[in-house]
Structures are given as structure tokens and as C-alpha cells.
Amino acid sequence: MHADADSVSYLSSDTYGASRFGEFGEYMTRKRAKLQIQNTEMDMEGNKQDATTRLFHGLQIYINGWTEPSVQDLRQLIVRYGGIYHPYLDKKGLVTHIVTCILTPAKIREFKHMKVVRPEWLVESARAGVLLPWHNFAFRPGERVEQTQGRRSARMSLFEGLASQNSNKVATSAPCSPPQTPTKERGTEQSSIQPLYTTDPATPEQAARVSGYAAHKSNLHAERAMADPSWRAAHTSVAPDFIEGYYRNSRLHHLSTWKAELRTLIIEAQEHVESGQAAVWGHSGDGAKGEDGVSMRGAQFVMRSAGKGKGKAREQPADAEERVIMHCDFDSFFVSAGLIDRPHLRGKPVVVCHSQGNQGGASSTSEIASASYEARKFGIRSGMSLQQARKLCPTLLTMPYEFQRYKQLSLQFYTILMAHADDLQAVSVDEALIDVTGSVKRICAEMARSQDLSTSPADHAKGFAEAIRAQVRKVTGCEVSIGIAHNIMLARVASRKAKPAGSFRILPQDAQALLAPLDIDDLHGFGYSARQKALERLGTTTLGELADRSKAMLCDALGKGMGEILYKAIRGIDDCKLESDKPRKSVSCDINYGIRFENNAQAATFVSQMAEEVARRLDSIDMRGRSLTLKIMKRDPKAPVEAPKFMGHGLCETFSKQAPLIAPGGHATSDPQLIGELAWRLLKSFNFDHKELRGISIQIQKLEKSAAASTIETGQAVLPFKSKAATELTPMPHAQSANVDTKGDKAPAIVVQPPSQDDDIQIIEPPPAAQAKPVMKPEVFDLPSFSQVDLSIFQALPDDVRQELEGEYKRRSVTPDLRTEAASRSRSPSIPIMRKTKITVKGTNVRRITQQLAPRSRSAISPQKSSLFLRRAGPSVVNVSEKELRKLNIDPEVFAVLPVDLQREQLSAARQLKRPGATVYLSQRRPLKPRKLKPPLVPYYRAPPPRAKYIDPPTLKQQGKTKGEKLHFTETDDVQRVIEAWVNGFKEHPPNQRDVDYFAKFLTQCVDSSRSTDTGVEKAVAVAKWWLVLLRRHFGVWEHASCEISVTEGQVTSESVGRAWWAAFREVKQKMDVVARKKFGGCLSLR
DNA sequence: ATCCTCCCCTAC
């Protein structure tokens, strides 16, 4: 597809920085030619999309009895043209028209006040390409015509409204929309009820909107199951491990958790950039808990430039109209992810839900998380129950959840976005807002210079978006769509317009016209309730009609805040800024599913388990709270004991109560005991019957950073072990055998080295060692405590610096025990010890050095410690003057701490680079000023893209030791060199399995041979980390790729090579873990 | 006016 090639040029030209995806480079020379093509194509983008696919938009049709054409055909027709088909008439409020050929007298009476039409209406309208007046086709029983009046209010859909400026998308797709604002299936303005897609409505009002939902009916499956005491004991809230199992399977839980994690990662990345820490290398060990690779914790992103710095004023206010905001969102994310391993299902109606197999599907209340665009043509949406969907499409196919994969794809996605964005707001696992004002500006400037073709900025913004899309597609195999505009609200509107698989830009001057046909709930933040208020109090819900209401009127109807937002939105205005750095304000744990208690003790136990869960979450982010809110869902007296939804809460009344949460000293707390007791007290105060409880939520507010955040608690973990063996994976039903990731080892990796293009600098990657990350992920054993500081490095510091550091540790009541590395705490992770304080010794930022000392860096740097670091204050061991270093923008202080080989690497790269514009990440002595223009980069030259030429690769054995027996790399130094040579030698080839085995054997022996001493393990871990560093350096992007290694003959791509290396890595890591588990009861953490 | 509590709403 040419779009691909063209867009690639945006990222790969020397103008924007070569992409790390090697093959992009080959496009460079053809840049201009391609631009021509691109421009031509864009001219044609005005092509009208087949607007007829929205012909029946807003229609909700029930087909009565026998018809000609058949019901099946009519249903296809309806959904094909954007209408909604109702298999039942149980929700008359939803249905706009009844189609029929024959009516019994009873039916005639029943339908007297409804719009009853003949099938020809649909057929003829479809043929005409326009919706004909329905009354011309009104059904007349006998001779008599009962003329129902009313016309379909032409509520334009988002897509109709924008049809004429459609982007390059596949034209045949049905419209789509997010769950809360589904394509407007509601019909007329007077009586329409908005369908709600959920499987378990909590109020009668909601229930009335759910098609096929009868609130008074019990779920028979559930009744039967609940009648069995042993089943209850095992599968409801009284089961001992209910919470764990529940969360493991809850998509919404994962969604929420990922979002919070992503926000944290973004904040961390910003902090690093701002502190001059540029690229930081860290990575995840494995999800410490049974979570097993689902957590994003430990991942890291590298931000291209400091976002709107906290505190610092944003450099250019950037004329509001000049901002370029992109809303990037995967197309049917869960489905797309699932299709990666199921290419045969592409193009079919598919959904992701728990219920698998087509057996129980007919009556399944399983909720659909995501529907393919093909499925959407049938009217299937996120949130629907499977049974409901099956009625709409009997041939519907299902796929299971693959949470781990979603996480991986998301990290890859974010990594790419981070490389291009000036600022980024994480919206969801599959969705982000990015500010690319600076990038686009640069592109425009460069384009204007390099060719006198004066193309408009719009073209470049769109081209840039396509380039990003192409890159994400290449790395993830999934489509994202991108909406572009000068503010967030419009970018969101644009992205919906862009879907699927497209991009779309809204220009300021077009905004109002584009918005006019939209409905109020097409706007982010406006949903059902706002729409109802607008309808009731203002008489309309379309933006065009609301445009003449005064601001006061809107505020009156919707409240001051929302009214003003709407008033502006209608005019294309949105002042909201990207929120990339907002701190969390609450932490909660909600469970409103499967709650069924038979006695008070069970309820009490459950509450205390939930309290433990919240406490865990608080600890994991080093927070404590001063306020607790308990929220309860209690069965509505009118509702059946067993809700229609299997184990759901059904119709409920909700209650909440807040109370101060106070620890003994009057302090904030995260103590599970205290939280549990308070929550239980509050629950009891309601005096509810335990049998009626259907949902419980504990929420902690008034958060404070825990004091322990800067303290080191003593704990047990000495080595970077996981505290507990990775519980065995529950492999996804469809787990690929080749996918190592789904086996025991979570891909230890999370750090995808982002392609850092888009800047006027050639691609360089950070030398892993150089950016050892100081900030430890708040993870159980991974603490940047003093005790973990590499003493050899510490001691190698100049005296004054070391003393200052010691003093600082002491000051923080951290007991620096220079004799042992043992101390470290078990839980509450810590914060970078010197996060807030900047300590300076002789003009040197000590913090940075401290960071170099962090354990992660130690091992990331290289397996060998002392030998390499035995140099001190001097500029470096390598023969270079401090002056030259400074000239090269290398901070001598930091340079000094690097291992020799990296010093050399860095030096030669910097020398080779010697491009004036290049900023070196280490050069942050000076106030890093030009934030966007000079993103902190690292003077590490990245090898050119793989070439076709074959290089006889060295083998492990060649490298050093005699082959076979007694693997004696006694010197880690040797091992390091061997690995490096190995990886370097095979950069363009997958590793030999024999070498992998050999290496695995060596490492497992290291682990195994260590008994009382930890030296063996330490060595093994260090070596593995070094390997990891090398792999990241060369194949960073593929780290999270799924692992099927499809090395089809002859087809050796950089991707297949990368994947093969990662697979090898995981294989070895797994083997090491097996031994480690046996010996130490835990996995090895490579943090 | 401004806060606090108990909601409701929205989003993914």
C-alpha cells in the first residue's frame, strides 16, 4: 500500500531522523518522489465515501412475521446500511419502525401507534441511495390505512456529517463508535430511547434501555448453580481466592490498572527527561505476582522531549489554533490483538468475550468487550451480551481475552508515540492523546526548505499521522486510527471519523460545520444523561440546533461546568490541555460481581480481603490515605434474588459513606487492618442484610506520599528475586505454542527502545549502561535502597562526592550499611531516593551519580563490576580529555562511571556524530533549555540497518572457551565479551540453537552451583542482564512482539531475527528460573 | 462564598 511507503518517508527521512526500523532507510533517497505521490493521493482523499452505508442510520427496525424479501435478507440490508435490527419487540421504545407484509388483527391493534411499513421502503431506499419518506410505504391492512404520523428525524450521524471529507479508509466498513456513544441507533426525537449496551444494568431506567433484558427474570443457570452449596463455596465471593481469580479475569480491572500504570510511566519518563536523565534503561522483571506478565510495572518509556514541564512554563503558548493534537486509538483493540494469531478470522464477525465455544452461546450473558468491524455491521457493540449478539448474528465468532498481549501491544504503541510526541496523555491501554505541535512544525519547516513545493501544514500533519500509523502497524500488526485537530475535543471527533484504519484532520475553519450535525453525546464527556437533559430542557440534542442557545441556557440545563464546555465545543473550541502529569487522588477496590453472602462472617472476611487489596495498591505506589469511602450495592427489593445476568448484581440500590481514616499518630495510613476495620464498621452501620449485598467498594482518598517512600525498610530480599514463584501461568486458551511469553516467564522486558526519529538528528540509541535508571519501579524487591548500591562503584567515587552521598542517605534515616547488600525491604517500593532534592557537590549533580549507582545500572552496565569501574574521579580511563568530553557534550562525571567499553562506544559515537545539532543526553550540566529542539539524545551510534549480505557469524565456541564441557567463563568479563560478540555477530541472523543451549547451560549452572554464596546467581543474573541490554540495543522494538518466529525460508527480516533473539532470551531466562525456583523459590528478576 | 458528603455521570 502506498500509504505505507509514503508515510514511512515521514519517519525515515534524514530530516526527521532515521527510524530504527532499518528498512525505512531505503526510502530516504526516494523521499521527494514519494512526496509527489503522496500529495496526489491526498488530493483524491476528498473522495466521498459511500454515504449510503449510513442510509438507515438512526433506524431501529423490528420485522414482524413473514416477509418478502426474507427476514434474513432484510436484516442484512438494515445493518448493511447502518440501521439497527431488533429481533424482538420487547423494547418498543427503541424501535422506530416495524416492517411487515402481513398483520393479524391483533397485531394491527398492537401496532396502531407505531410506524409500520412494507419492506419495499427499505429496498427502494437502498436502491435509490437515499432514505425515501417512510409513509409512502406505510403498511395498509386491507384497504384501510392507518396513517401514523411522524417522520424520521434526520439525526445525522457523525459519519454522515463528515462523509464528504473522508479519509483513506476502507469504504465498506460499517460505522463504529465507542460504547457510551454508539452510533445513534435511537430514532426520532420525540420518543427515542437510547439503547444501552451492558449486561447488568443497575437501575430500572437502565434496564429499560437494554434490548432483551428483563429485569425481573432470574438467571436460571445461576439459580441452579447457587442451589449447590459446593458451587457457591467455590465460585462466589465466599471462595477464598475469589478476588484474585476475579481480577485476573476482569477486563475492566485490567483496563483501569493499565491506565494508571501508563500514567505513571509517562510521568516517570517526563521526570527523566527533565532531570537530564534522557533515556533510561530499566525493564521489568516479571510481573511479580501471579499476575504474570500482565502488569506494566517495570516498563519504561523514553520521552523524546520534556513535555510541558511540571512547574516550568510551557515554552510557547502556541496559538491555540496552532496546536496539533492527535488522538490515536487502536481499531477494535482486543479483537485486533486476537486476530494476530488467528489470521483466518480476519474479515469475519468476531468478538472478544469470556464465553468460548459456540455451545452455551445462545444463552450466554457473557459481555462482549470488543467487536470487529464486521460484527458491528450486525449492530454488535462492546458491552452487549453474547446472547444478544448472537441474535443479531448467529454466525458470530468469539475469541478469548489475551491480557498479556494487550499489554505488550500497548507498550509498543506507547513507545512509538513517545518517540514522536511533545507531550502525551494516556487515555487507555489502546488510546492516547499526543501533542505533536513541535514535530509537525519541524516537519513543515524542513519540507519547506527541502523543496519549494509549498504544501500546507495540514498535509504534513496528516502525513505524519500516517507515518505513525504505519510504524505502529509494522511493529504491532494492528491498525490504529488517528484523529488530528488543534484541540482535544476535535481530535477525538476526528479519530472516530478516521476509523477504521485511517486518519482524519479537522481544520479550524471546518470545525463548526463538521460539528453541526453531530449529537451532543458524540462529544467526549457527554453521555446519556446529558443528552436527556438537553432533550427535556432544550428540546434538541444536535449541536447544530443547540448552537443558537445562549450560554446561560445551556448552563441552566446542564450545569455550569458542562454548559460552558458544550457552549464552546459547539463552536469548535476546547481549552483543555493534555493532562500528562496529574497525580492520583484516590485508590479504590470495587467488586460488584459474584457477591453472594450467606452469613456475616463471610461478608466480614470479604471486606477484610478487599482492605488488603487496597492496602496493597496503596503500598505499591507509596501512598497512604486519610479518608475512606465505602460504597455498597444492595439488591433492589423488586429485583429477583438471582439477577438476569449470571452472578451479576442486578437492579440495586447504592449507598456510600465516608469516614476519616486515621492511624494512631493521627497519620495517613495504608494499614490493611485499619482499613478493613473501618470499612467493616461502616458496612455494619448500614444495617443491611448480608444476603442482599451485591457490590462492595472501598475507596481511599486524601492521599499522601508515604513517609517510607524515602526510607528503606529492612526486608529480606537480598538478590533480585521475585518474592514468590511465578504462579504457573494460565495460558490463554489459544496460546500459541511458540509464544514463549505465555509460558512461565513473563517477557522480562518491557522496555522497548523507541525509535527516536522525528528530529533533526540521526538516530542514536542510548547506551544502556549510561542510563541506568535510578527510579525503581515500585516493585517488591526492586528497591534502589542504599543497600543495593553497587559498592564498588560507590567506593570508586571521589571522596567528597561519596561523603556527600553518605550524608544524604543518613539524613534520610537510611542506614547505609556498607558491609552488606542484604538490606532491602519486601514491599513498599521506593521512590528514587533523591527524587526531589538536588544535591550538588562541586557543581556536580550528585543525584545523577547516585542513579548511576543504582543496582539496575550496575547489572545493566555489565556483569563485571569492580574491574570495570575501578576508576575514579578522573575523566575516564579511556584516553580522552575532559575538555573534549565537554565539547562532545558528554558529562565527564558520568562518563567516568561508565564501563570502559561503553566509554569507548560513546566516545566514538560522539566523535563520529559531531553534528552541531546533536544534543547529548549526558550534557545536562547546562540547563536543558531547548526542550523540543534538542531532545536529549544519547551519543550511542546505532548500527545501520541490516543488510542482505551474509556474514559468517562467530559462534560461542569460537569466541573463547573450548567447546563442550566445563563451561568456564570464570571471568564474567570474558562472558560479557563473548555474548557481545555473539549478539553482534548475529545481528542479522537468528542465533544458533546450539549456542543458545550452550549459553543456557552455562547460566543455569551458575545459578545452580551457588549455594551458600550468591555469587553464582549474581553472575548469572549479571550476564543475563547484559544480554538483555544488548538485545534491547539491537532489537528493542521486538521485545514485546509475540514470539511466533516465522522465519520462513530465505525470508530473514530484521523482525524475524529480532524475534528469534528474544525468543532465545526468554528460553534461557526460563531455564534459569526453573533452577532458581527450585533453589530459591523464586524467579530471577533482571531489574 | 466555600467546604464537605453523597451521590451521579462518563470513559475505556
Next chain:
DNA sequence: TAAGGTAGGGGAGGAT
């Protein structure tokens, strides 16, 4: 079988 979680904006109405 199924796994309807969560954080944050905000409004109504009472306490201050």
C-alpha cells in the same frame, strides 16, 4: 456459566 473496575469531573444540598 462469568469475571459489571475504577478514577475523576461535577452537581445538589447541607454545614460552616
